[in-house]
Amino acid sequence: MVVNKCLAITTTRAISISTTSTTSPLLLISSSLSTPNLPLSLSRPNPTTLSLNPSLRPISLYRPPMNILNKLGFGFKPSPDPSSMENSSIAQGPDDDVPAPGQQFAQFGAGCFWGVELAFQRVPGVTRTEVGYTQGFMHNPTYEDVCTGTTKHNEVVRVQYDPKECSFESLLDAFWARHDPTTLNRQGNDVGTQYRSGIYFYTPEQEKAAKESLEQQQKLLNRQIVTEILPAKKFYRAEEYHQQYLAKGGRFGFKQSTDKGCNDPIRCYG
Structure with a gap:
């Protein structure tokens, strides 16, 4: 569903x-x-x-x-486009984009990517954020494709950060603080595989840090964490209206601050 x-x-x-x-x-x-x-x-x-x-x-x-x-799980769900099926190996391949010189990438899925992106925009040392789709089998998916639940993509934020100013551990702290990692394919009222909790790593060092961080978080919670930790796959940038959605005003036109270190509550839908 x-x-x-x-x-x-x-x-x-x-x-x-x-x-x-x-x-x-x-x-x-x-x-x-x-x-x-x-x-x-x-x-x-x-x-x-x-x-x-x-x-x-x-x-x-x-x-x-x-x-x-x-x-609600009834009726006909359209099959993926055959040409997209043929290119599924591309979607399942590694993210081959290159960050700016001296920067590193990280990908996180923690529910609706609007609020997650704003949380990372506020982290000192983060130099760029983009929202998009990954971990699915369809090549070049649209938002409508992802919402069918048949492509298995996750809504994610790809974070570019300066490791001299921001550790990967700092990003993990922001990730855990933003969502409930114990709800499978769900964050609040948002239900579906596109809202699953996930950390998608680019380096062995990121993988190690992610797994250690999950173990630490599990000791603090009385429910099982369902966060997946997987290699970063092809990142498909979401439609432009999704980018920096809350910073641009959201659905009601009230811009939310992206200032580094800002602790203002994040209104997920604007």
């Missing part, structure tokens, strides 16, 4: 059924079954107004990748 973050919060709509003499009780029906996904930049309008005049619904540039039945 995959529940997209854009559909994590649903509203209900009251429909009054009238007769000539009496009015039946209101029937509450989930609007997620019939109301299109609302734009990221707009607050959700009054559902009663929408039920009375459907033409008032705002037009969203974003189209949900699946209908709600597919998201």
